[in-house]
Amino acid sequence: MxxxxxxxxxxxxxxxxxxxxxxxxxxxxxxxxxxxxxxxxxxxxxxxxxxxxxxxxxxxxxxxxxxxxxxxxxxxxxxxxxxxxxxxxxxxxxxxxxxxxxLTDDMTPYAPETTGSDDFRAHNLDAALNRLKPAERLCLTLNFSGDLSHQDIADELKIPLGTVKSHIKRALDQLKVILSPNSDPNPNPVMETGT
Structure with a gap:
């Protein structure tokens, strides 16, 4: 029984x-x-x-x-x-x-409305993910939360494997900066120019 x-x-x-x-x-x-x-x-x-x-x-x-x-x-x-x-x-x-x-490879990160200077500080994962480009966020989430391999993501999205790897690497690099204690609350990154 x-x-x-x-x-x-x-x-x-x-x-x-x-x-x-x-x-x-x-x-x-x-x-x-x-x-x-x-x-x-x-x-x-x-x-x-x-x-x-x-x-x-x-x-x-x-x-x-x-x-x-x-x-x-x-x-x-x-x-x-x-x-x-x-x-x-x-x-x-x-x-x-x-x-x-x-799903685009738009170079503009998503930037939701903020109500104050410190309100946008991305000290949690969801707010940080919202600052990524849609394609980067999707690839990263499929890999880490969805437990799909890079190849599985490439197959599902019908994009090259190297593109998936690039999206994930850029997303991780950006999250590292966004989630650091010294991150700038400004949701629009400033591009540095070489001298």
Whole structure:
């Protein structure tokens, strides 16, 4: 006789145990996985560039897809990484299908409105990511949060591998500067000129 969520405290179960329970037909175990990872998936999608309700909708779609394909989970990595990869691919599909999501190599960083001189100090990752170019932010997020390799990103975005590596390197270099304690609160970088 197998265990069911009625006999277990699901909050104390590992993700692997919850997936096994789900595969055995326990829907409450999947609800616990959604509760546990829903916020992280929505944050991941927002960091990629999805906005508000779109990120919520895509996260929900990703969990539905994960539930329908749970038998394909290989137990060779964390569930969080697997669900983020599903969400990443759903986002990229929307990027390719909808002009609302545009992946450009625009040289102008995103600069949201600020309300005061110190309000824009990027001391958190989300604010810092918003200062990157869209293509850099997307590649970096797919690599670190989405757990995709450089080659996987190149294949998904249909851009050269070297371009992906360049985007990620530039993004990391910029984040290092943005997140440093001495960073300039001015969201518009000043280009240095040689003498």
């Amino acid at each position: 197998g265990l069911t969520s009625e006999k277990l405290d699901l909050t104390r179960q590992s993700d692997v145990d919850l997936v096994r329970l789900c595969l055995g037909g326990d829907k409450l175990a999947f609800a616990e996985l959604v509760r546990r990872h829903g916020s992280g998936v929505r944050t991941h999608l927002r960091r990629m560039g999805a906005q508000g309700a779109d990120a919520d909708d895509m996260a929900q779609e990703a969990f539905i897809s994960a539930y329908e394909h749970l038998a394909e989970f290989r137990f060779d990595g964390p569930f969080a990484g697997w669900i983020k990869r599903i969400a990443s691919r759903r986002y990229l599909k929307k990027v390719r299908a909808n002009q609302k999501y545009v």
